Amino acid sequence: MLTQQRKAMILVALKRDGQVVAKDFATSLGLSEDTIRRDLREMAADGLLQRVHGGALPASPAVADLTVKAAQSPDAKRALGLAAARTIRPGQLVFVDGGTTCLAMAQALPRDLRAMVVTHSPVIASALVDHPTVDVALIGGRLFKHSGVCVGAQVLDGIRRFQADLYVMGVTGVHAGIGLTTGDMEEADVKRAFAHAAAETMVLATPEKIGAASPHVIGPVTLIQTLLVAGQVGEGALVPFQEAGVSVVRAA
Structure with missing residues (x-):
């Protein structure tokens, strides 16, 4: 699975569930937890989500100026x-x-x-x-x-x-x-x-x-x-x- 496909699925899950648990999400895709955590780090750096212990939450758009x-x-x-x-x-x-x-x-x-x-x-x-x-x-x-x-x-x-x-x-x-x-x-x-x-x-x-x-x-x-x-x-x-x-x- 391509990186962009995984990231798109993460955004869909955040919108649907309000959170992503890295371990559970990795298991559902048959991937390693490290792979999903790397995706979350990159997405957080781009402002697409907020990393928390064990996964991620939606990033607030209200941090804009x-x-x-x-x-x-x-x-x-x-x-x-x-x-x-x-x-x-x-x-x-x-x-x-x-x-x-x-x-x-x-x-x-x-x-x-x-x-x-x-x-x-x-x-x-x-x-x-x-x-x-x-x-x-x-x-x-x-x-x-x-x-x-x-x-x-x-x-x-x-x-x-x-x-x-x-x-x-x-x-x-x-x-x-x-x-x-x-x-x-x-x-x-x-x-x-x-x-x-x-x-x-x-x-x-x-x-x-x-x-x-x-x-x-x-x-x-x-x-x-x-x-x-x-x-x-x-x-x-x-x-x-x-x-x-x-x-x-x-x-x-």
């Missing part, structure tokens, strides 16, 4: 943004992550809402400049241009100055076993710090992020209390999160 991400699942992001905005209560202090889905939430905040938003995203802060009653605290640091957020020690130190009612987290992958993931190590550090400094954490997840994974783990799914998903996500994909004790809410 902001320009590309802005065009991904726009309807789902609008629905998630509106649903998330409705959860913010007057008087709350809310950590808001960077990313296009969180931007949709910031843009949907009611004009009469009195609250405080703390963010490390200049884009989120700029979106709230004209909001009449939401105070904004921007935590600065080194600007990670790929995601349009600040990262580094200055950000981690800034987070420690606040205790939030809610953290609205953006991720690139949400997998019940692997956990919450993102594409950059420093971003993962910042997200983890935000979660530990908040009374409650909510993840906004478009359909392509469910069951997908990226290289850097933020934490287990139990790090969050609420998973807000778009309506297109099938019930079966959400059961593992509910079994882990996470409240799963669908955006209307």
Whole structure:
């Protein structure tokens, strides 16, 4: 069997089953496990999948830069943004992550809402400049241009100055076993710090992020209390999160 044929079959299996177990897949094709592991390594290097212990998971397309991400699942992001905005209560202090889905939430905040938003995203802060009653605290640091957020020690130190009612987290992958993931190590550090400094954490997840994974783990799914998903996500994909004790809410 040609290499490209095997790789095509791996992609089909990932789409169908949501994972590939190297040993089982090799047995099904009558090939050595080393052959399949080599294929997985090459495919991971090309960004086609995310290698994990024993096999692979779908790679999240959300690791692209902001320009590309802005065009991904726009309807789902609008629905998630509106649903998330409705959860913010007057008087709350809310950590808001960077990313296009969180931007949709910031843009949907009611004009009469009195609250405080703390963010490390200049884009989120700029979106709230004209909001009449939401105070904004921007935590600065080194600007990670790929995601349009600040990262580094200055950000981690800034987070420690606040205790939030809610953290609205953006991720690139949400997998019940692997956990919450993102594409950059420093971003993962910042997200983890935000979660530990908040009374409650909510993840906004478009359909392509469910069951997908990226290289850097933020934490287990139990790090969050609420998973807000778009309506297109099938019930079966959400059961593992509910079994882990996470409240799963669908955006209307």
